[in-house]
Amino acid sequence: MKDKSKLIFELKKIVGDNNIITSEWGKEPFSKGWRYGDGNALAVVKPGKLIEIWKILKLCVENELIILMQAANTGLTGGSTPNGNDYDRQIIIINTTRINDIQVINNGKQVIGLAGSTLYDLEKKLEKYGRDPHSVIGSTSIGASIVGGVCNNSGGSLVQRGPAFTQLALYARVNKKGELELINELDLELGSKPEEILQNLEDKNYTNTDIINSDKLASDNKYSEIVRNINS
Ligand SMILES: Cc1cc2nc3c(=O)[nH]c(=O)nc-3n(C[C@H](O)[C@H](O)[C@H](O)COP(=O)(O)OP(=O)(O)OC[C@H]3O[C@@H](n4cnc5c(N)ncnc54)[C@H](O)[C@@H]3O)c2cc1C
Structure with missing residues (x-):
């Protein structure tokens, strides 16, 4: 993976400063499930366009990051969030709720x-x-x-x-x-x-x-x- 701050900088270039969350308290509603699932993510990214999702995915694949797609995070299975902290790579949560047409x-x-x-x-x-x-x-x-x-x-x-x-x-x-x-x-x-x-x-x-x-x-x-x- 690239230097963390460089990666965050590149993600910000795609979605804008206001649509990326890196603070622990800010990430919590996205990294914790309704019933199950709780774990660390490097960032929560909230794209506003389909093309932005594509660019984020490309960046994640290039950097061998784990991609976790998420919509409203009401799932009760633990699939919408990280689950534990024993992943072999860092996780990016892509929350899609802004793309709602x-x-x-x-x-x-x-x-x-x-x-x-x-x-x-x-x-x-x-x-x-x-x-x-x-x-x-x-x-x-x-x-x-x-x-x-x-x-x-x-x-x-x-x-x-x-x-x-x-x-x-x-x-x-x-x-x-x-x-x-x-x-x-x-x-x-x-x-x-x-x-x-x-x-x-x-x-x-x-x-x-x-x-x-x-x-x-x-x-x-x-x-x-x-x-x-x-x-x-
Ligand atoms: C109060 C409450 C009531 C509920 N009632 C019901 C009910 O009556 N019936 C029922 O079946 N369920 C119910 N559920 C469960 C849950 O709401 C459903 O499973 C709902 O469909 C999940 O939608 P979501 O947008 O929250 O998806 P999320 O929780 O955000 O995601 C669900 C799964 O989809 C994947 N995903 C999301 N977007 C993408 C994408 N773009 N590409 C690839 N994968 C993606 C996620 O990774 C995750 O695995 C309830 C939950 C709550 C909290």
Whole structure:
């Protein structure tokens, strides 16, 4: 890892001085879980744009830092925060709550929820279409996110719809060569280069003709059938 102060300086260049937290007391709401999980992080970074997440990820990969993605930190599994202090490398928590746009597509049949978008805002946004979010959960009222819900398979008691689930996503990963890559499985034509894809998505720079209507699912439409099948 680079010199710590140099790294913090570079993170500040990406997100601005006000969106990086390094003080112990300031980090606590992000480094401590609601029920489980508590541990040190080098910094909490709060990007305001998708492209900023990409730049932070690049910096973390270059410096072999542990990346911990976090939305509202209401998860009850310990997955949203460090857990203990015996990691082999330093941790950066990327909190996505500033990136909260919800883009309604296909005349209200689908939405694209950016990383920190909330179930609460989704409920409001869908009202005019006469629709409800897939999940209305206990933590909707305290800011739980759409993406955190998919990661945690939240909303498990919804027998008709099952836990939150999707086959449509835009995500970054580190490949076998140790390189960061952006994978577009949103079924939406957004370009080819990561920066272009992220900018086009953020700016809603796409039209209905860019939407690929495949048979990928954004919820488990067989859940109710499977959960009731007592002969399997
Ligand atoms: C009072 C209360 C009531 C609750 N009620 C319910 C309930 O009724 N039903 C239910 O199912 N759960 C419930 N929960 C649990 C929790 O709210 C849900 O799991 C919720 O979906 C988590 O959303 P979040 O935005 O807080 O995600 P976080 O806690 O921030 O993150 C959850 C997981 O997603 C990962 N993650 C987040 N963003 C990204 C990203 N961009 N990329 C990759 N990984 C990411 C995190 O690393 C973490 O592992 C409740 C919790 C509380 C505190």
